[in-house]
Amino acid sequence: MSGSRLRTLQGHLCSPEGRAMEHTTSLLTTHVLDTASGLPAQGLCLQLSRLEDHGRLWTELRKSYTDTDGRCPGLLPPGQMKVGTYKLFFDTESYWRKRGQESFYPYVEVVFTIKDETHKFHVPLLLSPWSYTTYRGS
Incomplete structure (x- = not known):
């Protein structure tokens, strides 16, 4: 794996010191269910990024963990x-x-357009x- 690709992947890894997301009103939400256990995926680290610079650079907007209900x-x-x-x-x-x-799967990336x-x-x-499976929910 090339050095730049490795840095990109390592830059995504979550550390235990990641902050929990505050519960605010948001038009963008996620929910992770652990289908192997049939329970919410509590404590899963995630990052939200937006494509900037004319489609050449991902800018991290948020980093957090899922709550006890598997939600952010x-x-x-x-x-x-x-x-x-x-x-x-x-x-x-x-x-x-x-x-x-x-x-x-070491990670899952879901890319979508608003x-x-x-x-x-x-x-x-x-x-x-x-x-894994994903879809646009309501």
Whole structure:
């Protein structure tokens, strides 16, 4: 793996000192369910980024952990939603490692486009050690 690619991946890894997201009203939310256990994926680190600089640079907007219900309700505070391309990075490797579980995917990235900043966007992730599914929720 090239040095620049390795730095990019390492830059995404979450550390235990990551701050929890405050519960604010947001038009962008996520919810992670651990389908292997049938429970919410509590404590999973995630990062929200937006594509900037004419589509050449990801800018990190938020870094947090899912709550006891597997949710991150306040991804973007009111007024920060803009039309554009966004990415949710989920650190699945650390999540499974904490549970003593081997997994196939070291991380999951969900890239999506917001065309109307007044709409609500919910991006759920259904996760197991060997698969994942995502969709636009309501």
